[in-house]
Amino acid sequence: NAGVTQTPKFRILKIGQSMTLQCTQDMNHNYMYWYRQDPGMGLKLIYYSVGAGITDKGEVPNGYNVSRSTTEDFPLRLELAAPSQTSVYFCASSPGRGDGPFFGQGTRLTVV
Amino acid sequence: GQNIDQPTEMTATEGAIVQINCTYQTSGFNGLFWYQQHAGEAPTFLSYNVLDGLEEKGRFSSFLSRSKGYSYLLLKELQMKDSASYLCAVRDKTGANNLFFGTGTRLTVIP
Numbered sequence: 317n318a319g320v321t322q323t324p325k326f327r328i329l330k331i332g333q334s335m336t337l338q339c340t341q342d343m344n345h346n347y348m349y350w351y352r353q354d355p356g357m358g359l360k361l362i363y364y365s366v367g368a369g370i371t372d373k374g375e376v377p378n379g380y381n382v383s384r385s386t387t388e389d390f391p392l393r394l395e396l397a398a399p400s401q402t403s404v405y406f407c408a409s410s411p412g413r414g415d416g417p418f419f420g421q422g423t424r425l426t427v428v
Numbered sequence: 429g430q431n432i433d434q435p436t437e438m439t440a441t442e443g444a445i446v447q448i449n450c451t452y453q454t455s456g457f458n459g460l461f462w463y464q465q466h467a468g469e470a471p472t473f474l475s476y477n478v479l480d481g482l483e484e485k486g487r488f489s490s491f492l493s494r495s496k497g498y499s500y501l502l503l504k505e506l507q508m509k510d511s512a513s514y515l516c517a518v519r520d521k522t523g524a525n526n527l528f529f530g531t532g533t534r535l536t537v538i539p
Contacts (some may be wrong), residue, residue, distance in 0.1 A: 358531045
């Protein structure tokens with residue numbers, strides 16, 4: 317199993333541009349999450365999903381959108397990128413109880 | 429809401445034992461998690477406690493007291509590769525069982 321795979325690993329965006337961060341998992345987990353991590357701050361939950369077709373906002377959803385058309389994939393969309401969205405983004409998945417969530421390797425995004 | 433506190437930094441000597449504390453306040457406690465994160469890498473799951481007591485996994489152990497809102501991660505026989513940040517997180521069932529993270533404790537192991 318590859319676990320949780322994120323692409324791209326690094327990206328530089330200009331202010332106002334849009335992009336999609338891809339996330340896929342092969343563990344058949346129902347729960348998937350997007351977190352962002354800023355220096356000196358804890359991981360903050362952006363959006364989460366409890367299954368295909370179901371998504372909901374986390375702590376810091378503004379400026380982002382998600383979709384969950386399949387169990388495996390949970391892309392994060394940034395519209396009109398702003399410097400405040402410069403961060404490291406982590407996707408994670410979980411079976412919903414017990415161990416986990418398990419994290420992907422992260423996407424380091426810089427908005428200039 | 430959730431409030432999670434852990435020390436910002438700790439230093440310990442190779443071969444020694446170190447205890448990293450975490451206190452929390454949450455309205456719907458449903459488990460406490462510890463993660464290890466090396467610089468520039470993803471968090472790696474270490475342990476999960478939902479009942480009071482000690483869970484041991486090799487050199488790492490995690491303790492939970494729900495009545496005190498307190499947990500610790502115990503690392504034995506420290507190795508240089510244990511230098512990393514250790515993240516405490518609580519699962520809150522009032523928040524769709526999502527995890528809420530503390531800011532992490534950066535552990536430096538010195539020779």
